[in-house]
Amino acid sequence: MTTGEGTDLHTQAVLTQQRGNVLLITINRPRARNCVNRVVAEAIGEALETAETDPTVRVIVLTGAGDRAFCAGADLKALANGEDVNPEGPRAHWGFAGYVNHPVSKPTIAAVNGFALGGGTELALASDLVVAADTAEFGLPEVRRGLVAAGGGAFRLAQQIPRKVALEMVFTGAAISASRALALGLVSRVVPQCQVLSAALELAEVIAANAPLAVQATKRIAGGITDGAVERDHADWALNWAEAGHVRRSQDYQEGVRAFAEKRTPNWTGR
Secondary structure, eight states, rough: OOOSEEEEOOSSEEEEEEETTEEEEEEEEGGGTOOBBBBHHHHHHHHHHHHHOOOTTOOEEESSSSSSSOOOOOOOOOOOOOOOOOOGGGGGGOGGGGTTTTSSSSSSEEEHHHEEEEEHHHHHHHHSEEEEEOEEEEGGGGGGGGGOEEEEEEHHHHHSSOOOHHHHHHEEEEEEEEHHHHTTTSSSSEEEEGHHHHHHHHHHHHHHHHHHHHHHHHHHHHHHHEETEETTTHHHHHHHHHHHHHHHHHHHHHHHHHHHTSSSSOOOOOO
């Protein structure tokens, strides 16, 4: 990663820019609604790895390119082609988008510039703070496609908002507005769409001005983080992967992915 004011590093689908002590990571697939494939996941994960060991980076901001979508989740067309959208091998533990289960000692802020559905909501749930555009929407519609919200959404949503509301969202796949998300405590701030990135960066700069060791220690205490991991999450992740694997081996999973690619209503069989 190149450091310094206003310096850019471009990859195929992810942009990184360090602004003082703040690292900005942008998912750069606006025509695909910033959905995540393996290239995106590995690029984000590598950016986090570099930031973690760079003392000049004190806060990380994640956003999406354009003004419509923060992230539409996994690239279902890639899944329909049999591709895995998650990192593999020694990077597999990073999880969806190289982000949702990636241990980072520095505060993370999601600048949600548009709708954040499926994995987009999971990126927000995995972030320490969320600044949302007033046009943003949040939801986990995976069940409508024969999928499971396997990027932490199925258990994190119920940890961060009232359980009954969370269960209604994950069972129905329905989305909520930015204002509703703010009322539920899912996001930190809601601002006009044109101000979302500047507001997130301003918040990041306020945090970055504080003592970095104290901020990082506070994050560990508040999150129950030991050796880079949240102890209480271990069982949740184990159950998450087991159930997601079971669903991915089902006929309904294949039907859901095919139906999306063919732009038709799925025909569920319960098998």
